Amino acid sequence: MKFLFVHITFLLGILLFSSNTSGSEKSGGENNAEDAMVCYIQETKLSKEQIVNLIDSLLETDSVSTRVLDALNVKLMAIQSFYNVPMNVDSNPYPAHDLYQFWDTENANCYSPQLSAKDTSFTFDLVDTANFCGFVMPGKGPLTSPFGPRDGKMHNGIDIGMKTGDTVMAAFLGVVRVARKHGTFGNVVVIRHYNGFETVYAHLSKILVKSGDLVDPGQLIGLAGNTGRSRGSHLHFEMRFKGIPVNPKYMIDLKKRELISEAVVIKKTSRGFAIYPKGVEFHTIKKGDYPFKIANQYGITVKQLCEWNGITKKSVLKAGKTLRVSL
Ligand SMILES: [Zn+2]
Numbered sequence: 001m002k003f004l005f006v007h008i009t010f011l012l013g014i015l016l017f018s019s020n021t022s023g024s025e026k027s028g029g030e031n032n033a034e035d036a037m038v039c040y041i042q043e044t045k046l047s048k049e050q051i052v053n054l055i056d057s058l059l060e061t062d063s064v065s066t067r068v069l070d071a072l073n074v075k076l077m078a079i080q081s082f083y084n085v086p087m088n089v090d091s092n093p094y095p096a097h098d099l100y101q102f103w104d105t106e107n108a109n110c111y112s113p114q115l116s117a118k119d120t121s122f123t124f125d126l127v128d129t130a131n132f133c134g135f136v137m138p139g140k141g142p143l144t145s146p147f148g149p150r151d152g153k154m155h156n157g158i159d160i161g162m163k164t165g166d167t168v169m170a171a172f173l174g175v176v177r178v179a180r181k182h183g184t185f186g187n188v189v190v191i192r193h194y195n196g197f198e199t200v201y202a203h204l205s206k207i208l209v210k211s212g213d214l215v216d217p218g219q220l221i222g223l224a225g226n227t228g229r230s231r232g233s234h235l236h237f238e239m240r241f242k243g244i245p246v247n248p249k250y251m252i253d254l255k256k257r258e259l260i261s262e263a264v265v266i267k268k269t270s271r272g273f274a275i276y277p278k279g280v281e282f283h284t285i286k287k288g289d290y291p292f293k294i295a296n297q298y299g300i301t302v303k304q305l306c307e308w309n310g311i312t313k314k315s316v317l318k319a320g321k322t323l324r325v326s327l
Contacts, residue, residue, distance in 0.1 A: 034065045034067060034068060037065075037068050037071075038067050038068055038071045041054075041068065041071040041072055041075060042071055042074075046075065051072070051075060054072070055072065058072075094175060094177075094192060095174050095175050095192045095193055095194045096192060096193070096194060096195075096196045099196055099242065100115070100192070100242070101115075103177065103192075104177070104178075105177060105178055105211040105212075106178065106180070107178070108178050108182060108185060108188055108190050108200060109243060110243070111242055111243030112243075115242045115243060116241075116242040116243075116244060116268065116273070119242070119268040119273075120267075120268055121265060121266060121267040121268065122196075122265070122266045123263060123264070123265050123266075123278060124195055124196050124197075124263065124264055124266060125195060125262060125263045126172065126195050126197075126251060126259055126261075126262055126263065126264060127172065127195070127217075127259065127262050128173075128194075133172070133173040133194070133216075133217065134172075134217050135171060135172055135217055135252070135258070135259045136169050136170070136171060136217040136218035137169075137171070137252070137257040137258075138160070138168055138169050138170070138171050138199070138201060138235065138237050139160045139162050139166060139167070139168050139169070139224060139235045139237070140162070140166065140167075141160045141161040141162040141166070141234075141235070142160070142161045143158055143159070143160060143161075143254050144159045144160065144161040144234060145158065145159035146158055146249070147245070147247040147248060147249065148247070154245075156238050156245035157200065157202075157236050157237050157238035157239075157245065157248070158236075158237055158238075158248055158249070158254070159234045159235070159236055159237075160234060160235040160237060161234055162224035162233060162234055162235050163224065163233055164205045164223070164224060164225045164226060164233040165205060165223050165224065165225075166223065166224040166235075167220055167223060167224075168189075168201050168204060168220070168221055168222045168223060168224055168235055169217075169218050169219060169220055169221060170191055170199070170215040170216065170217055170218065170219045170221050171191075171193075171199050171217060171237075171239075172191075172193040172194070172195055172197070172199070172217050173193060173194055173195075173215070173216055173217055174191040174192050174193035174194060174199075174214075174215060175191065175192055175212065175213065175214055175215070176189060176190070176191055176209045176210065176211055176212060176213040176215060176221070177190045177191065177192045177198070177211060178190035178211065179207050179209050179210050179211055179213075180207070181227075182202075182228060183228065183229070184202075184228050184229045185200070185202035185203065185228045185229075185236070186202060186203045186204065186225065186226075186227025186228025186229070186230060187202075187203070187204040187205065187206065187207050187222065187225065187227045187228070188200065188201065188202045188203075188204065188207075188228070189201045189204065189207055189209060189221050189222055191215060191221070196241065197239055197240065197241055197246075198239075198240045198241075198243075199237065199238065199239055199240070200236070200237065200238035200239075200240065201221060201222060201235060201236075201237060202228060202230075202235070202236040202237075202238075203224070203225055203226055203227050203228050203230040203233075203234065203235065203236050204222040204223060204224060204225050204227060204235075205222075205223045205224065205225025205226070205227060205233075206222055206223040206225070207221070207222045208220055208221055208222050208223070209221045209222070239251065241266060241273050241275075242273075244272045244273055245272075246266075246272065246273050246275050247275070250264070250274075250275040250276065250277070251264055251275060251277075260277050261277030261278055261279070262278075263277075263278035264276060264277055264278055265277075265278055265280065269310075271310075274310075274324075276324055277327070280324055280326055280327070281298070281324070281325050281326035282322040282323065282324055282325060283297070283298065283322065283323050283325045284320065284321075284322050285317045285318060285319050285320065285321050285322070285323060286319055287319045289317050289319070290317065291305055291306065291311065291312075291313055291315060291317070292313070294317075294323060294325065297325075298325040298326065300325060300326070305323065305325065308323075308324040308325075309323045309324055311323075
């Protein structure tokens with residue numbers, strides 16, 4: 001990926017330079033081809049690799065039109081600004097580097113609790129649709145096991161029922177951190193995303209990426225399988241923030257297979273992180289409040305209040321703390 005940025009930065013320099021110097025008289029046929037090329041660049045959703053390949057092929061031709069170069073420059077600028085990577089690529093080589101500080105290609109679980117010890121709350125954009133960096137559900141199949149306690153242990157992800165050989169895709173734009181065989185996870189891929197999260201894809205029959213690969217949302221990364229500690233073919237999918245697994249159902253509508261909200265609020269709790277869609281309302285607990293009273297006040301059910309906040313009907317509420325009270 002570092003190579004890719006160097007490549008893009010280098011080519012950007014060439015293009016900025018050559019766009020001022022190239023351009024000559026064109027015949028009608030050439031103009032049509034030029035129009036088609038400009039239109040293709042402007043209208044098509046191009047991956048970084050496709051843009052680089054396109055530039056490579058253009059550099060091999062005798063002359064490239066100014067309009068084509070301008071269109072490419074606009075696309076490249078959009079990519080640069082989205083990644084927010086300074087021209088000096090060495091200073092920020094991996095996604096969300098300011099949050100994580102280091103990069104480990106061997107261990108899926110490589111972060112100590114110290115990494116999030118001082119955290120309070122953040123707001124994050126999960127996607128950047130303006131730059132075609134959206135979300136794609138990693139596998140086609142039904143939810144077969146939810147996140148949460150299971151058989152006396154914590155199930156840190158969700159299971160998606162898939163057959164061996166079914167395609168597994170990257171959920172968001174990011175860079176592959178780990179792609180290897182692991183005891184429990186079997187063949188596993190871990191991706192660090194530009195939105196600050198990491199995703200884990202476990203029990204794969206085949207891995208089709210390697211550490212350092214830049215992957216688009218929806219890009220094929222492996223095939224589903226039954227490797228590692230697994231009973232039957234499926235995809236085990238985790239979303240983590242700073243190494244701590246979070247429940248994907250607060251970000252992804254698992255039935256509609258789309259994001260609930262393009263932005264989320266992440267709040268540090270005593271047990272990890274709580275995730276809320278951006279715009280959610282909170283109630284500050286006052287003395288004498290109890291779950292039924294608060295639920296009534298906001299027109300929600302006690303069940304919803306309990307589920308959103310990890311409390312029970314009988315929980316004693318501490319004044320001054322906040323509870324989520326809206327979808
Ligand atoms: Zn699982």
